Amino acid sequence: MKHPYLTEEHSIFRLALRKFLQKEAYPYYEEWENNRMVPRSFWEKMGNQGFLCPDIEEEYGGSGVDWGFSVIINEELERVGSGLIGIGLHNDIVVPYISEYGTDEQKKKWLPLCARGKMITAIAMTEPGTGSDLAAIKTTALSEGDHYIVNGQKTFITNGIHGDLVIVAVKTDPHSKPPHKGVSLLAIERNTPGFSRGRKLDKIGLHCQDTAELIFEDCKVPKENLIGEEGSGFHYLMNKLQQERLIVAIAAQTASEEMFSLTMEYVKSRQAFGRSVSQFQNTQFKLAEMATDIEMGRAFLDGLIAEHMHGKDVVTKVSMAKYKLTEMARHIATECMQLHGGYGYMEEYPIARRYRDIPVASIYAGTNEIMKVIIAKNLGL
Template sequence: MAASYIQEEHEIFRESLRKFLEKEAYPNYDKWEEDRLIPREFWRKMGVQGFLCPDIEGKYGGSDVDWGFSVVINEELERVGSGMVGIGLHNDIVVPYITGYGTEEQKERWLPKCAAGEIITAIAMTEPGAGSDLAGIRTTARLEGDHYIVNGEKTFITNGIHSDLIIIACKTDSHAVPRHKGVSLLAIERGTKGFTRGRKLNKVGLHCQDTAELIFEDCKVPKENLIGEEGKGFLYLMEKLQQERLVVAITAQVASEEMLKLTLDYVKNREAFGKPISQFQNTQFKIAEMATDIEMGRSFLDQLITEHMAGKDVVTKVSMAKWKLTESARKIAAECMQLHGGYGYMEEYEIARRYRDIPVASIYAGTNEIMKTIIAKNLGL
């Protein structure tokens, strides 16, 4: 049964997106993995078809539709492969900072190009010495006249190579008490003097997704590029992390569904001892366990999406979903690879790629240990 937030128009949109991806993504994905990059041309094609930032207002180049359309996009991109995660980050994690806290001038300057695929965005929080502790970042932004002078480094930045507009978390007041009140958000554009890219990072998985280091050395950023108010960056990050973690939960759930589908097909066709391995009780029990976990995860996730779209505070449930669904996906990846036997360890079988790609979902957007800390705190512990 379809989720309550899915209407006929969402399914028409999904069918259109699937046809697009069958033509433009599926046949090219293995090549993108080899190249360690999704070409910018694919982004532009996504924009032309209306598959980027569909929920922003029409006057800024969007379709002004509900967030259910973004859910559909994230689901279908994950079915292609987890390396497509940078598009979801652009649509549903970075651009919302501009729509939510940006000035009218900023929206008019950046949003139409974001929707068209002409601007690719990134968000830079993590540093070599600061990950989960965002209040402890060391990148500084000192206001001098009509510019901020930015110094620092960021790492593990999704879309780090392609990005044309990066929203960075920085310290505009290093002496603020408590520390988080000194954090602000600045938008830094490609070509800004003092901004360079470091290495494109060589990851275990997500090979086609460009992840990089960013370096700022006396980087001169116009003060008009401040997102929202100075000193409120940490608050903005906390407000938007709810949707970011929900996107991660969605992709983990879909990855689990896809891995089970792959494995069902395999065990029905692979024979051992004169019969399909799907007829062995161990195989049946493993499949039954995974199918049950996936079905329960889907029910919880769909209800959570509905509540999020209704504007409810679902921080605790989002933390639960992000933790549980990514952890479940890791276990399912291991079980599915085992059921593939030796072939599961071969690169020509998709399960091998899924097995590589899924573990990082329990790390980014806040580690699962942080998710448990949030849950415990919100339960009054």
């Protein structure tokens, strides 16, 4: 299916990216999974080829292209494996905070390194005791001269081990009423005194994605590392969550398409009772149901991406897509594993990894329950 927001130039870019990934990612992905880490060298190769931060301005090392190129990058990385989600987070979730809210000095200092893969970014919102309720974070950043003194902990941080620059949600005014007005964003660099990594977290899936705890103990951060205005952090986070959730929806849709393709190939080749499994009516009905869900999901998603690229406020639709497409992917993962039979439970078959990787998409970037709250609220309920 041709995406309505893509041109011939996008198609050429996709072919170049696929060729790159066939050489630099697919042959090594299982090794990365076993090592529980994507090597920094891969990030640098991505940067050298122009596959990082393509939409930032040329003066900062990007290509200044439209967001359709980022959509392609996210889709093609997901086809390799869900563990590469950290690259999409870097390109389309973290770096935009700098490019939109950062000062000229911050952009000149950090963006060229981000585009080359020399600086890997992360965003730290979630805390051990605080998930969806961002206004309730406990990490503080108290003013002391020309620095902030940061104390607190963050957890479930994507790119947490590799991260060289972390955008951290902090309370610069812990006593603010309402609480969200006390939230600010600080960019904290690797090797800042008082900043350390906790555990590299052992997850059910996304094994090659380096998810970690971050610890701040009297961490001394220069005030010039403040992103935007003090007290505006919650507002910035809400503005950027539309694109973050859209990235998750794109990954879920792409994963569903990949799982369906894998399963179609398998049921046609697998023999049972003297004929291929694809010839049984139950198999055909299951595949027909999945194909229908996937086509409808793609149509809705493509329209949504086009609206987002035109700068429209599509928070309600993005919440719908994030909720519905991640639920669809979970359902398809289960059905596809079942159609693989016993082999679907074997790690040597890609569907087993997909089955492990998919469930967290319903949780991160705002749980699907929060998506329903947003939808209901925007319906006027």
